[in-house]
Amino acid sequence: MNLAETVNAVFQQKFGYPPLHIARAPGRVNLLGEHVDYNDGFVLPAAIDRATYLAFAPAHTEQTTVWAADFAQGAVFTPQTLAAKTQPDGSPLPDWARYPAGVMWALRQAGLETPALHAVFASNVPRGSGLSSSASVEMAFGVAWQQLGGWQVTPMELAKLGQRAENQYVGVNCGIMDQFASACGVEDRLLWLDCRSLEWETLALPPTVAIVVADTTVRRKLTSGEYNNRRAACEQAVQLLQAELPGIHSLRDVSLTDFNRLAAKLPQETHKRARHVVEEIERTQQAVALLRAGDVNGFGALMNACHLSLRDLYEVSCPELDVMVEIAQSLPGCYGARLTGAGFGGCTVNLVAQEQAPAFAQALMAGYRARTGLQPEIYICKASAGAGLL
Ligand code: ADP
Numbered sequence: 392m393n394l395a396e397t398v399n400a401v402f403q404q405k406f407g408y409p410p411l412h413i414a415r416a417p418g419r420v421n422l423l424g425e426h427v428d429y430n431d432g433f434v435l436p437a438a439i440d441r442a443t444y445l446a447f448a449p450a451h452t453e454q455t456t457v458w459a460a461d462f463a464q465g466a467v468f469t470p471q472t473l474a475a476k477t478q479p480d481g482s483p484l485p486d487w488a489r490y491p492a493g494v495m496w497a498l499r500q501a502g503l504e505t506p507a508l509h510a511v512f513a514s515n516v517p518r519g520s521g522l523s524s525s526a527s528v529e530m531a532f533g534v535a536w537q538q539l540g541g542w543q544v545t546p547m548e549l550a551k552l553g554q555r556a557e558n559q560y561v562g563v564n565c566g567i568m569d570q571f572a573s574a575c576g577v578e579d580r581l582l583w584l585d586c587r588s589l590e591w592e593t594l595a596l597p598p599t600v601a602i603v604v605a606d607t608t609v610r611r612k613l614t615s616g617e618y619n620n621r622r623a624a625c626e627q628a629v630q631l632l633q634a635e636l637p638g639i640h641s642l643r644d645v646s647l648t649d650f651n652r653l654a655a656k657l658p659q660e661t662h663k664r665a666r667h668v669v670e671e672i673e674r675t676q677q678a679v680a681l682l683r684a685g686d687v688n689g690f691g692a693l694m695n696a697c698h699l700s701l702r703d704l705y706e707v708s709c710p711e712l713d714v715m716v717e718i719a720q721s722l723p724g725c726y727g728a729r730l731t732g733a734g735f736g737g738c739t740v741n742l743v744a745q746e747q748a749p750a751f752a753q754a755l756m757a758g759y760r761a762r763t764g765l766q767p768e769i770y771i772c773k774a775s776a777g778a779g780l781l
């Protein structure tokens with residue numbers, strides 16, 4: 392049984408009638424442009440063919456009843472219980488239920504109708520590995536309320552509302568990339584997003600390549616502290632560079648030439664952090680030209696350069712990520728490999744020749760297990776369509 396069939400069957404079992412619709416919203420992986428979203432840079436993610444599936448129907452009551460099939464747990468909320476983050480019986484919402492409740496909250500803040508739902512969802516996006524399972528849950532519920540609420544917004548607007556839910560209701564300080572990719576994904580295409588203007592477009596991914604995601608199974612520890620500290624370093628660099636470049640608002644505004652001329656004035660650590668960002672923004676621009684020219688080798692080389700920069704300048708890698716990347720880069724058919732996401736564990740992303748992807752995955756798994764004693768998860772992915780109804 393696939394996940395759409397599962398949520399359909401579980402819905403029928405829980406509510407005693409079939410769902411009206413099934414929504415699907417994918418996870419995502421970022422191929423290039425890491426730690427640049429909060430510096431107004433460019434990112435190059437793709438929605439992947441792993442997704443959250445949500446079976447739903449209008450509840451015709453005040454209460455929204457949500458069943459998380461992966462946890463075999465339910466939760467209930469109403470517009471009146473949203474602010475307190477509780478259920479009608481006064482018990483706190485389970486952590487996972489804050490994502491759907493947050494979406495309802497953000498939509499209502501924006502003046503959009505959110506009729507009560509009966510809902511069952513399940514997902515094959517791994518949780519907490521950096522493939523944005525949270526955004527996929529949010530976008531699935533966004534699609535459901537859009538369908539039943541009698542309103543329509545652009546996928547980018549829906550993404551912004553999901554981000555607001557996660558930032559302000561769940562309390563996680565994420566950028567727009569996750570919800571954007573889940574909402575706006577296009578089959579077989581990479582997405583290019585300008586994080587400042589939110590302009591975006593799609594770029595062809597050559598049909599001969601596969602995106603392979605490898606989960607080190609090491610989970611990020613203390614990331615929020617490290618993450619805030621990297622953001623602070625970027626802000627400090629902007630402040631110091633403003634003495635010479637008064638027009639700049641973020642590292643996005645600093646050309647590599649200006650940076651090279653002025654970098655010596657920055658404290659050593661700030662210099663390293665800012666150099667990663669300025670060079671990474673440069674790489675994403677080169678990458679677009681290379682993709683347009685169909686140059687997969689060139690694109691892969693930029694991914695490899697990105698990993699070195701994240702390891703040595705931004706210092707957000709860890710031994711397991713470095714081992715996974717090193718093995719990948721030594722295997723046949725690998726164009727490029729790097730850590731993806733915030734770092735300190737989680738996944739690597741690899742661009743691999745399609746026909747060699749299964750052998751690559753096998754060898755990477757065996758090599759990583761031999762070197763670390765850990766059993767990785769490896770997903771051969773296809774760039775997929777964004778959130779919508781099945
Ligand atoms: P990720 O990188 O996967 O987005 P997050 O920590 O941002 O990691 O989000 C993971 C959280 O999202 C989970 O702990 C859970 O609360 C919620 N979530 C994701 N997928 C599911 C699911 N299938 N069922 C219930 N909750 C989910």
Ligand code: MG
Pocket residue numbers: 523524525526569
């Ligand atoms: Mg998330």
